[in-house]
Every structure is written in structure tokens, then in C-alpha cells.
Amino acid sequence: MGSLGANGVILITTKKGKSGKLNFSYNAYTSTSRKYVKDIEMLKTAGEWANELQTGDYDLSLTDPGLLEYRLDAYANAPDVVSMEDWLFKSGNSTSHDFSVSGGSENIKAFASLGYLNTDGIVKGQGYERYNGRMNIDATLNDKLKAGLSMNGFYGNQDIVPWEMRDLLRSYSISPIYHTQASIDFVQQLDAKRQALFDSGFTGNNIGQSFDSNYRGDLSQNYDAHSIYDLQPGDVVNDWHYGRNQNGIGGTGDAGVASKFDNSQRYKKNALWECKFLFRIRAYGSLKSENHFWSRFT
Incomplete structure (x- = not known):
């Protein structure tokens, strides 16, 4: 996607693989939460x-x-x-796990990742669980043709206080x-x-x-x-x-x-799956203008 900048357009792309040996990455975090007011005055026994x-x-x-x-x-x-x-x-908690692998050769580069999120809310019956995945493959077929494959998706399940x-x-x-x-x-x-x-x-x-x-x-x-x-x-x-x-x-x-x-029981489920094939063709040529100057284009 693009964002208009002062000197043109800034291009933002998803993470891709690099040539070389396989690289593995794993990240995890956990957090806790609680309601911001304890012993609400009007909720006496x-x-x-x-x-x-x-x-x-x-x-x-x-x-x-x-x-x-x-x-x-x-x-x-x-x-x-x-x-x-x-x-x-009650006390809530959230855990997240992300695993990725990247690598490839001079002509083929790949990146893939999997993620998992599980959140248990501070209110009884409240929670959220999500699975997500992404894969990018870039291939240089020859000096004029490049191809790519991009896939990403997620599945989420939200439990709502009933x-x-x-x-x-x-x-x-x-x-x-x-x-x-x-x-x-x-x-x-x-x-x-x-x-x-x-x-x-x-x-x-x-x-x-x-x-x-x-x-x-x-x-x-x-x-x-x-x-x-x-x-x-x-x-x-x-x-x-x-x-x-x-x-x-x-x-x-x-x-x-x-x-x-x-x-x-109240809940919400959502899912997304996208798959894109990308091709890039590079061609060379030249034009001669009326003033007899040659120009090249690619």
C-alpha cells in the first residue's frame, strides 16, 4: 500500500525472505490485567x-x-x-506466540510465519483467540521475468459476555x-x-x-x-x-x-484468507524521435 509523502509515495511491503541459509525466529509474550477499580462502593454484600x-x-x-x-x-x-x-x-491474561522462517537462494527467496494469540478477559465469559499465518515467495525466473506468491490469513473467535x-x-x-x-x-x-x-x-x-x-x-x-x-x-x-x-x-x-x-451465549467468529500471484516482466527497447535523438526504455 502507499502513503502520499512530501517527495512522492512511500511504499510499505510485508516482510520477505532473503537469500542465504534458513533463519528461524520465535517470539512470545504474556501479560496480565485487572479491573481498574477494586471493591466498588455500591456492590456490597x-x-x-x-x-x-x-x-x-x-x-x-x-x-x-x-x-x-x-x-x-x-x-x-x-x-x-x-x-x-x-x-x-477476575484477573485477565494474554499470551502470544509468533514463529517465522526465512531463507532461499539467489533466485528464490521465501518467508513464512505463524502466530497465535489467546486473551482471557477480566470479565467472566470474555475472551479472544486468534490464529494467523503468512507466506511470501519471490522467484527470479530469468533476467526478464520475476514471479511471486503472497498468502495471508487469520481465524478469530471472540467470546462476549452473554x-x-x-x-x-x-x-x-x-x-x-x-x-x-x-x-x-x-x-x-x-x-x-x-x-x-x-x-x-x-x-x-x-x-x-x-x-x-x-x-x-x-x-x-x-x-x-x-x-x-x-x-x-x-x-x-x-x-x-x-x-x-x-x-x-x-x-x-x-x-x-x-x-x-x-x-x-454470545460470540463472534471471523476469518480472512488472501492469495496473490505477482508477475514482473522487464523489456528493453529504443525509440528515435524526429530530431534524430535515440532514447531507451525498459
């Missing part, structure tokens, strides 16, 4: 939020004491909690990613405490609504269990298991992050 509410500058005097005790106890004692920040983000990051980061860190026996016992006990609070006369915050009343028997939803009383260890945790519409410590009834990763 359930226990951290309980401590924040109890020790921070919050006026809780207008909150019903029964509801306050119910919520704080649930935040403080939720078992096997996994930080969403720690689960989503869900919008803003939705993943809005998930509450109040539970494990997959249920344990302890977390199953906890949500069932939390539902019983909700019922006891309702029986005591408290009617706010939808306390009378069972955690799973809108899901029980609804087979249109692709859940491991449609009731918190049918949960098994290893089932995907969903937000509604911990309460809905503010009647527990759950939020909007959103599906858990594991279900989003387990049931979704």
Missing part, C-alpha cells in the same frame, strides 16, 4: 449492607421495628453469600450463585419469619405475599424449582427466592446471574 445500616448515618426511626429487625437479621445472617463483584471480575453488564452489576450480593443446603434452609426460614411478621399485625411492604406465590406452578418460567420449598442444592439462585416486592431482602424477582450465563 448482604453482611456489609447490614453493617452499613447499623453503623452508618441512616435515620431508621421511621421504620417499623419489627420490619427493621426482620430485614437486618436477614442481611446479617444470609449464608454462603458470593460477592457479585468477585464472581464477575448479558448486559449493567443488569449483571445490579444483581444483589445476598446469596450464593447456586443454592447450598444452608441457603435453602435460610430462604424457607425467612419466608416463615415473613409470615410471622404478617400474623403479628404488620401489613406493609407486601408482607402478606409469599415469596413464591406468583411462581408456584407457573411452568412457563424456566426455573429449576417453582417454589422455594422444592429447591435442591445446586439449583440456580433466583432473586425472588429471597423475597419479592420488598417483603424480604430480594429485589424485583429477577432471574439469577447463573441462569443468565447458563442459558445464554
Whole structure:
């Protein structure tokens, strides 16, 4: 390709072989990366939020004491909690390998290279892998004819985070990613405490609504269990298991992050292959102009 310069055109060509013995070259590098902010302030776990509410500058005097005790106890004692920040983000790394060989004779010169790149991103489900190759052959067939062959190509596979990051980061860190026996016992006990609070006369915050009343028997939803009383260890945790519409410590009834990763896949594949044959012919001749001067051209 060319780039317009002050004194003409600058030609840029790919690397080619040189005459002489074979030359081998190998290069490799590795690097690591991580997210630039650690311990994002708003991504606290359930226990951290309980401590924040109890020790921070919050006026809780207008909150019903029964509801306050119910919520704080649930935040403080939720078992096997996994930080969403720690689960989503990790250290990334990248490795690259490049191998090339060149050589030839006075009339034939060749160069070939192979490359490999593997990048594991800092976000779960993020990565990129690429293979690339190149070969150039130049041959002088005689003093008037030259020929060449140029080939290059690559194949890339990109893994993309299967869900919008803003939705993943809005998930509450109040539970494990997959249920344990302890977390199953906890949500069932939390539902019983909700019922006891309702029986005591408290009617706010939808306390009378069972955690799973809108899901029980609804087979249109692709859940491991449609009731918190049918949960098994290893089932995907969903937000509604911990309460809905503010009647527990759950939020909007959103599906858990594991279900989003387990049931979704996003990727991009691309490839390129080029092959060019080049010929150069040199011819000699002469012309005689009207003023009887001879000129040569090649």
C-alpha cells in the first residue's frame, strides 16, 4: 500500500525472505490485567449492607421495628453469600506466540510465519483467540521475468459476555450463585419469619405475599424449582427466592446471574484468507524521435 509523502509515495511491503541459509525466529509474550477499580462502593454484600445500616448515618426511626429487625437479621445472617463483584471480575491474561522462517537462494527467496494469540478477559465469559499465518515467495525466473506468491490469513473467535453488564452489576450480593443446603434452609426460614411478621399485625411492604406465590406452578418460567420449598442444592439462585416486592431482602424477582450465563451465549467468529500471484516482466527497447535523438526504455 502507499502513503502520499512530501517527495512522492512511500511504499510499505510485508516482510520477505532473503537469500542465504534458513533463519528461524520465535517470539512470545504474556501479560496480565485487572479491573481498574477494586471493591466498588455500591456492590456490597448482604453482611456489609447490614453493617452499613447499623453503623452508618441512616435515620431508621421511621421504620417499623419489627420490619427493621426482620430485614437486618436477614442481611446479617444470609449464608454462603458470593460477592457479585468477585464472581464477575477476575484477573485477565494474554499470551502470544509468533514463529517465522526465512531463507532461499539467489533466485528464490521465501518467508513464512505463524502466530497465535489467546486473551482471557477480566470479565467472566470474555475472551479472544486468534490464529494467523503468512507466506511470501519471490522467484527470479530469468533476467526478464520475476514471479511471486503472497498468502495471508487469520481465524478469530471472540467470546462476549452473554448479558448486559449493567443488569449483571445490579444483581444483589445476598446469596450464593447456586443454592447450598444452608441457603435453602435460610430462604424457607425467612419466608416463615415473613409470615410471622404478617400474623403479628404488620401489613406493609407486601408482607402478606409469599415469596413464591406468583411462581408456584407457573411452568412457563424456566426455573429449576417453582417454589422455594422444592429447591435442591445446586439449583440456580433466583432473586425472588429471597423475597419479592420488598417483603424480604430480594429485589424485583429477577432471574439469577447463573441462569443468565447458563442459558445464554454470545460470540463472534471471523476469518480472512488472501492469495496473490505477482508477475514482473522487464523489456528493453529504443525509440528515435524526429530530431534524430535515440532514447531507451525498459
